[in-house]
Amino acid sequence: MRDCAAEVLEDVQGRSDPRAIPIQRVGVKAVRHPLQILDRAGHVQHVAAFCNMYVGLPAHLKGTHMSRFLQILQEQLKPLSVKDLEELLSQTRDRLEARSARIELQFPYFVRKKAPVSRVESYLDYEVEWQGEIQDDQVRAQLCVHVPVTSLCPCSKSISEYGAHNQRSRVSVQVEAREALWIEDIIDLVESEASSQLYGVLKRPDEKYVTEYAYDHPKFVEDMVRDVALRLQNDPRVRRYSVASENFESIHNHSAYAYIEGEN
């Protein structure tokens, strides 16, 4: 990789390029970096994020300035909220002297939850992705949250004398918002539509509760994505969305999967 310009050493990447092919994305990938994320309650989460940062490179330029991406990351000393992604995009575009930029951040995120009966508190972990692109001052940003839940199969319940197979599922919601949504907003929405939500600590009365709750709320993978999609369709803050559910079937060694995307 290589570094920026006005130096005595030869500036290879500033040269013009004879192939005349623009590059949609060039930059750094899989940079692990400490960031601070603002949560809905106004607190700060310290995360180790995986960061991808790219710019568009016009056909006539030979290369970009890789070390500048890293320097932008180093300068992020204040807690970030989803809205700051926009500022980060225009900064990246400008510092790299480009017309377009793309940033992808991925990090684990914790929410403190109360067990349903005992009210014992514990953390649950989620995977979050922020993605954004800027092209000539037009910004498009997506927030994606992967929410682990329980799914219980209605067919298995319906055809069996007793019991029903259930399993952990991963529901992935991606939203392009008109006004800011919090990570916790998406988590709440998904968990309220699952056969059951998950918890870190469950005491015995809690385990009884979630077992029976899941049995009372069976959902096909098709139901899961439709019920979440319905909620996203009716949320005025949401411009575009997608929802996927991968059910790690307990009776197979493969997953059931469904995916919906829509625009409001």
Place this chain on the structure above:
Amino acid sequence: MRDCAAEVLEDVQGRSDPRAIPIQRVGVKAVRHPLQILDRAGHVQHVAAFCNMYVGLPAHLKGTHMSRFLQILQEQLKPLSVKDLEELLSQTRDRLEARSARIELQFPYFVRKKAPVSRVESYLDYEVEWQGEIQDDQVRAQLCVHVPVTSLCPCSKSISEYGAHNQRSRVSVQVEAREALWIEDIIDLVESEASSQLYGVLKRPDEKYVTEYAYDHPKFVEDMVRDVALRLQNDPRVRRYSVASENFESIHNHSAYAYIEGEN
């Protein structure tokens, strides 16, 4: 998950659905299954593929028939070439009584190569993905090959008295073809544009050869994707393509990355 129709047991997924939301993709994911793949030389490779198989579900139907996807896989007893993906798509669409279907297959693939000087033969392994969609008899299929190569940094070579940092890179080419391309065609194309190609066995004269060859063919990540894109632009068999290169930088703990997509 659940199974197909005309049985005494209640047919939950045949019911109509009140939410009126179509599902773009529903099916099975991460099914590991043995397949036979035809190579360019007319031989058969036995692979353990990861298979994703989906159909579109109209708004009025409650669910699809998950076990049918698996049964289609079980029936694939003959060696497959890329062209057979089309047949597999229309079969899936028909057996699932759907209007659209999507299939994604991913598997490791071997090519027997000769070392550049000693001519000693050994296998090199590649990751291959076949992806296809059928929508009302319109088929679009992509072949994607991930080719590991050496990249050597021109800037590092240019500014250093001696040496130059180099590393393993992963070049990923995806092609939508007008007429069939072989996996080996894409591998050949990428390897001829790399700082050096890789080998399983290298004797000492071979190691000398590839070291010097890479030093004589330095390439930025931008060069790598442009040189491959140029070749794909000039190939009449190619309708659409993308090429990405991820360089696992030997002087950083992150990657340099570039991506181009185009249409001929």
Place this chain on the structure above:
Amino acid sequence: MRDCAAEVLEDVQGRSDPRAIPIQRVGVKAVRHPLQILDRAGHVQHVAAFCNMYVGLPAHLKGTHMSRFLQILQEQLKPLSVKDLEELLSQTRDRLEARSARIELQFPYFVRKKAPVSRVESYLDYEVEWQGEIQDDQVRAQLCVHVPVTSLCPCSKSISEYGAHNQRSRVSVQVEAREALWIEDIIDLVESEASSQLYGVLKRPDEKYVTEYAYDHPKFVEDMVRDVALRLQNDPRVRRYSVASENFESIHNHSAYAYIEGEN
């Protein structure tokens, strides 16, 4: 990496080493290579194995001959059974002029199973590891099979009015045998002790069967490993064993886990 000896080029790794530290294992890791594996029924499975091959290096030698490991792999043209690992070990030791060698092979493996009621046939996939060491003609070899199963929680069943949480689990059995065990022997043993075994294709009567069977055979993670351990204890072919179960809990975002090792 570098290559073998008697060549005009300087033989760096044949030199003596002043640090006087022996190396327990040196060689190649994560080599992907096509192998043929003999199954219990006498058929051949073609697999893409990940191979690690190491030898011990005495204190006075500077290095080993990396390309020879790869050449040994290239020469494996016949179907292998677990017993051939011993031959592969002594071959590696001899060709590398070492006193000890270690080989680890990992590959996916398929078993054709019949659904419990409909008798429909389909493949199920397993991960298999062969590991062996030779030290001065003493060979120790282990066969490890990872078997995916259903586990159903007895506590959840016992405390709930209806239902019981269940999930996919991964039971990993490693055996050092007195006489050869087949991969299928270990799979059979584990599947017979699980809350339920898994299948590729399940028709509706099958799904009813496995749901009820699992509900009738609840097992804690402790039960799972004890019941398998008991079977291994009573098998005269087994000299040493370990059994682990990781249950991907459907009500948590973490696993329950238990591990036993023993010697007969």
Place this chain on the structure above:
Amino acid sequence: MRDCAAEVLEDVQGRSDPRAIPIQRVGVKAVRHPLQILDRAGHVQHVAAFCNMYVGLPAHLKGTHMSRFLQILQEQLKPLSVKDLEELLSQTRDRLEARSARIELQFPYFVRKKAPVSRVESYLDYEVEWQGEIQDDQVRAQLCVHVPVTSLCPCSKSISEYGAHNQRSRVSVQVEAREALWIEDIIDLVESEASSQLYGVLKRPDEKYVTEYAYDHPKFVEDMVRDVALRLQNDPRVRRYSVASENFESIHNHSAYAYIEGEN
């Protein structure tokens, strides 16, 4: 999973077990939890750790109390240093009413480094593992750090007219200490023995420096592990150690690997 004892609900796991097989490890695995880690400079790093927590279960007891492990984690509110692992072990043993306990924590860790010429500061990320066991008041604890570095092949340099293949390597050092070692102590030790250390940001004069430095410090994978082992042998704080290096060869699609373990 299930919860602790003195409740109205039936206490399944307190029952005695007829199989008479002790379980070496039973507990929770892959719990993701926020922890605070004390660094050598006295600052606190907030990490999202993957936690495994197990106890030994005597032959006569049917099960352990899974939720207690999670509750112990929830109570860790103060910054931890390696020494606190001992306290965590005895706490786990006591709260679970066991005689032995094992804890494994894995988390990413950052060190702020200065580029070798420009002195520009940036973070580099490392993977860290703390592992410990307590058995009847005897504690054994290991600190494992995975350090990414550059390795440059002496053979390739020696036989080639110009250039030398180099690549990213991952050096993994595990130490059982007589007195506390800091994570940074191990990082410093490994980085000083590599062909070159890595950095987040490198300006052009830095890139020239590390390229030439690596070319001046070629190391076989055997050299790398021996040089680190020599340093660990001579460190009075170290009781037992292991060092492994995996070199992701830039001229192959596999790794070179070496491993040494020793006791002082």
